[in-house]
Amino acid sequence: MRLSRYFLPVLKETPAEAQIVSHRLMLRAGMIKQSASGIYSWLPLGFKVLRKIENIVHEEQIRAGHIPFQMPTLQSADLWRESGRYDDYGEEMLRMKDRHGRDLLFTPTAEELVTDIFRSHVSSYKDLPLTLYQIQWKFRDEIRPRFGVMRGREFYMKDGYNFDLTKEDALHAYNRHLVSYLRTYERMGLQAIPMRADSGPIGGDDTHEFLVLAETGESEVFYDSVITDLKFGDRDIDYDSHEQCQAVMEEFTGRYARTDETHDEAAFEAQVPQERRRTARGIEVGQIFYFGTKYSEPMGATVQGHDGKPVPVHMGSHGIGVSRLLGAIIEASHDDKGIIWPEGVTPFHCGIVNLKQGDEEADAACDALYQSLRALGLEPLYDDRKERAGGKFATMDLIGLPWRITVGPRGLKNGVVELTCRQTGESEELPPEQAVAKVAQIYAEM
Amino acid sequence: MRLSRYFLPVLKETPAEAQIVSHRLMLRAGMIKQSASGIYSWLPLGFKVLRKIENIVHEEQIRAGHIPFQMPTLQSADLWRESGRYDDYGEEMLRMKDRHGRDLLFTPTAEELVTDIFRSHVSSYKDLPLTLYQIQWKFRDEIRPRFGVMRGREFYMKDGYNFDLTKEDALHAYNRHLVSYLRTYERMGLQAIPMRADSGPIGGDDTHEFLVLAETGESEVFYDSVITDLKFGDRDIDYDSHEQCQAVMEEFTGRYARTDETHDEAAFEAQVPQERRRTARGIEVGQIFYFGTKYSEPMGATVQGHDGKPVPVHMGSHGIGVSRLLGAIIEASHDDKGIIWPEGVTPFHCGIVNLKQGDEEADAACDALYQSLRALGLEPLYDDRKERAGGKFATMDLIGLPWRITVGPRGLKNGVVELTCRQTGESEELPPEQAVAKVAQIYAEM
Numbered sequence: 048m049r050l051s052r053y054f055l056p057v058l059k060e061t062p063a064e065a066q067i068v069s070h071r072l073m074l075r076a077g078m079i080k081q082s083a084s085g086i087y088s089w090l091p092l093g094f095k096v097l098r099k100i101e102n103i104v105h106e107e108q109i110r111a112g113h114i115p116f117q118m119p120t121l122q123s124a125d126l127w128r129e130s131g132r133y134d135d136y137g138e139e140m141l142r143m144k145d146r147h148g149r150d151l152l153f154t155p156t157a158e159e160l161v162t163d164i165f166r167s168h169v170s171s172y173k174d175l176p177l178t179l180y181q182i183q184w185k186f187r188d189e190i191r192p193r194f195g196v197m198r199g200r201e202f203y204m205k206d207g208y209n210f211d212l213t214k215e216d217a218l219h220a221y222n223r224h225l226v227s228y229l230r231t232y233e234r235m236g237l238q239a240i241p242m243r244a245d246s247g248p249i250g251g252d253d254t255h256e257f258l259v260l261a262e263t264g265e266s267e268v269f270y271d272s273v274i275t276d277l278k279f280g281d282r283d284i285d286y287d288s289h290e291q292c293q294a295v296m297e298e299f300t301g302r303y304a305r306t307d308e309t310h311d312e313a314a315f316e317a318q319v320p321q322e323r324r325r326t327a328r329g330i331e332v333g334q335i336f337y338f339g340t341k342y343s344e345p346m347g348a349t350v351q352g353h354d355g356k357p358v359p360v361h362m363g364s365h366g367i368g369v370s371r372l373l374g375a376i377i378e379a380s381h382d383d384k385g386i387i388w389p390e391g392v393t394p395f396h397c398g399i400v401n402l403k404q405g406d407e408e409a410d411a412a413c414d415a416l417y418q419s420l421r422a423l424g425l426e427p428l429y430d431d432r433k434e435r436a437g438g439k440f441a442t443m444d445l446i447g448l449p450w451r452i453t454v455g456p457r458g459l460k461n462g463v464v465e466l467t468c469r470q471t472g473e474s475e476e477l478p479p480e481q482a483v484a485k486v487a488q489i490y491a492e493m
Numbered sequence: 494m495r496l497s498r499y500f501l502p503v504l505k506e507t508p509a510e511a512q513i514v515s516h517r518l519m520l521r522a523g524m525i526k527q528s529a530s531g532i533y534s535w536l537p538l539g540f541k542v543l544r545k546i547e548n549i550v551h552e553e554q555i556r557a558g559h560i561p562f563q564m565p566t567l568q569s570a571d572l573w574r575e576s577g578r579y580d581d582y583g584e585e586m587l588r589m590k591d592r593h594g595r596d597l598l599f600t601p602t603a604e605e606l607v608t609d610i611f612r613s614h615v616s617s618y619k620d621l622p623l624t625l626y627q628i629q630w631k632f633r634d635e636i637r638p639r640f641g642v643m644r645g646r647e648f649y650m651k652d653g654y655n656f657d658l659t660k661e662d663a664l665h666a667y668n669r670h671l672v673s674y675l676r677t678y679e680r681m682g683l684q685a686i687p688m689r690a691d692s693g694p695i696g697g698d699d700t701h702e703f704l705v706l707a708e709t710g711e712s713e714v715f716y717d718s719v720i721t722d723l724k725f726g727d728r729d730i731d732y733d734s735h736e737q738c739q740a741v742m743e744e745f746t747g748r749y750a751r752t753d754e755t756h757d758e759a760a761f762e763a764q765v766p767q768e769r770r771r772t773a774r775g776i777e778v779g780q781i782f783y784f785g786t787k788y789s790e791p792m793g794a795t796v797q798g799h800d801g802k803p804v805p806v807h808m809g810s811h812g813i814g815v816s817r818l819l820g821a822i823i824e825a826s827h828d829d830k831g832i833i834w835p836e837g838v839t840p841f842h843c844g845i846v847n848l849k850q851g852d853e854e855a856d857a858a859c860d861a862l863y864q865s866l867r868a869l870g871l872e873p874l875y876d877d878r879k880e881r882a883g884g885k886f887a888t889m890d891l892i893g894l895p896w897r898i899t900v901g902p903r904g905l906k907n908g909v910v911e912l913t914c915r916q917t918g919e920s921e922e923l924p925p926e927q928a929v930a931k932v933a934q935i936y937a938e939m
Contacts, residue, residue: 086567
């Protein structure tokens with residue numbers, strides 16, 4: 048993309064309403080614009096990152112054998128009356144009436160609707176196991192929306208639902224989700240720690256939240272410091288193997304790690320040596336639940352078991368806060384100048400800064416770089432505006448592309464351009480084709 | 494995908510509520526499930542086609558230089574009061590109050606919101622031209638939803654908005670959209686004819702609807718038969734060229750073609766020789782509008798012109814009914830046995846039917862075909878269930894994959910499998926590797 052043809056409305060001033068760094072940077076980098084309290088438009092740069100995150104979530108869910116589908120944003124109130132949650136859910140649920148006076152609601156979560164789909168179409172244990180998931184806009188009418196997309200009202204979420212014949216199978220689905228989530232977050236450059244949590248209005252006994260450590264997190268967390276040394280890495284997991292998934296689950300949840308909701312100081316002191324006890328703040332970016340037959344029993348979601356008798360299915364649900372992840376990633380990865388995108392989610396792979404737009408040689412060198420990067424399947428953002436170099440650098444630093452190639456007449460005389468790493472700030476001078484090759488190699492190795 | 498691990502709830506019986514063939518076939522093929530009047534869940538097969546269509550729309554919009562972003566599904570009523578449309582829009586607009594009693598609405602279209610984004614961030618003619626688009630869920634509270642996704646209440650739509658300094662530039666944007674839409678529909682295997690139409694609540698003078706001819710279309714259409722001979726094909730258009738876009742516009746709209754809203758019988762008879770006059774029914778799958786300063790003037794969306802004085806921008810909006818397209822494609826492409834997907838949008842590239850599941854040789858041959866197709870970047874659907882051959886064929890015909898490879902012990906003895914075209918019903922016997930090569934070549938040539 049050439050910046051002269053893009054829509055990147057960066058702000059020079061820090062918006063007064065933004066209390067945390069990710070909110071400030073998303074506004075300043077022209078990624079979002081609030082249209083109503085807690086409701087945002089995703090401007091092109093923000094939308095691009097949102098799609099990258101969405102694609103990683105899709106790829107990892109499909110890898111785990113989960114099946115994508117899509118439920119509507121609006122639901123009839125009837126199913127929620129059947130489960131008993133319509134009255135329980137309270138003011139966070141946005142309710143409305145259609146022109147015929149029928150009660151609708153904007154989906155905050157979809158256990159009822161997916162259970163209805165299941166009971167309408169599945170009748171035999173032979174069709175199990177089954178895990179369906181979607182990525183869809185949800186709404187929760189937060190009383191005080193704040194922190195930008197971190198606690199908005201309209202948000203983009205992955206929600207998945209497993210249906211299994213037995214508790215054991217459902218717990219395997221739970222473990223499988225845990226594994227797929229570890230992979231998902233690591234691909235985004237995040238360390239998200241599974242912590243024992245409270246199930247809230249979803250219900251059930253077994254639940255873990257995934258938390259990214261950050262000073263601005265809404266939850267206080269307590270954990271054994273050895274946990275932060277764990278890496279999932281590029282292990283080759285067979286998602287059908289109960290043993291392999293169970294082993295990962297035990298490795299990543301075997302140490303003390305809890306949110307304030309479930310924290311037990313006595314257990315913390317008994318299980319963790321003092322020098323490894325950590326208290327910090329965390330941002331919740333996902334949660335997995337096993338809740339057995341909580342929805343299948345009242346809603347009659349049964350299958351014929353091996354003996355021919357009807358059995359209510361064992362279920363769980365599993366969420367990733369897709370839009371919230373942008374905020375979490377920025378909270379975890381920024382500096383005074385702006386955002387520092389991890390390579391896995393960066394909106395553009397590489398920036399190109401032309402120090403002397405209009406100079407024939409500099410323009411030609413930039414065009415050639417731009418074409419070379421594109422020919423290798425990379426997406427560069429070329430700042431081809433007639434602006435001062437300082438302004439161009441400030442914009443590139445603000446929007447946080449991991450790599451920048453700077454092109455100027457002086458370097459070109461020596462046959463070199465400058466390749467700069469956003470994370471370290473380090474630069475090196477290279478012939479243009481070597482700069483391209485280096486950037487391509489970095490992304491190929493991911 | 495192996496069918497034993499997929500969720501494809503095909504129905505044996507024709508659902509009584511479905512009045513038109515696309516609705517019947519989408520229900521029978523397990524693509525959608527109604528969750529409330531005019532509100533559908535997209536089951537895995539339906540969602541897969543929806544994503545394919547969405548991707549084609551994205552690719553063609555980006556090719557035309559339009560910039561993707563995303564607006565929320567809910568908007569504050571305030572902007573609609575500013576434009577004067579809040580009261581005008583009537584009962585089709587779904588309105589609600591949040592917990593603080595503030596008026597919200599579910600977006601039926603977004604001229605106001607995008608104009609607000611524009612006026613907040615763009616102030617100079619140097620930032621023009623600009624075209625932003627999104628693909629997002631919309632809601633219109635149809636009084637009598639019917640025909641499945643063809644006239645649902647919650648629907649998926651691409652809506653784009655151009656901002657230009659002059660009327661001439663805005664008309665070029667109009668033409669550019671027309672060209673990109675012609676390409677878009679042809680890639681989906683559809684002939685969509687631009688017809689002069691009525692602008693309705695969007696406003697403006699210039700508007701064309703794109704109609705797919707089908708007996709079940711909601712609009713009566715009148716056209717010169719030579720129009721149906723026009724093909725856009727794989728022309729290499731420079732979307733920046735006013736002349737090239739204008740020429741395509743003239744070629745495709747120069748003949749009489751109107752919907753009942755704008756039909757003029759006298760003009761029809763004067764302009765079209767009797768033997769070329771056609772009356773038919775059409776399904777609307779898109780619409781483009783030029784409406785000048787209808788929104789920019791009342792909302793103060795101005796830029797500094799070349800002379801430094803503020804000028805209200807010239808705008809248009811441009812929509813494609815993404816979810817409705819599934820219905821339109823099926824209306825245009827089906828037979829008694831089921832759907833016939835055009836190759837551009839098929840959910841899976843090729844079906845594999847194992848005539849004797851459990852037979853060692855047949856299973857191995859199917860596995861090898863499955864792996865070979867996947868290795869070539871194709872997505873096969875392998876029916877690996879223990880079902881009778883007749884049932885497997887009926888399912889494949891119903892869900893409409895364009896190509897099917899049938900594998901049985903008898904053929905394997907002679908070293909062949911059967912490759913069948915869904916469209917023509919023709920089959921040929923080939924060695925498995927040649928069948929794979931032929932399917933791969935068909936998709937490579939698209």
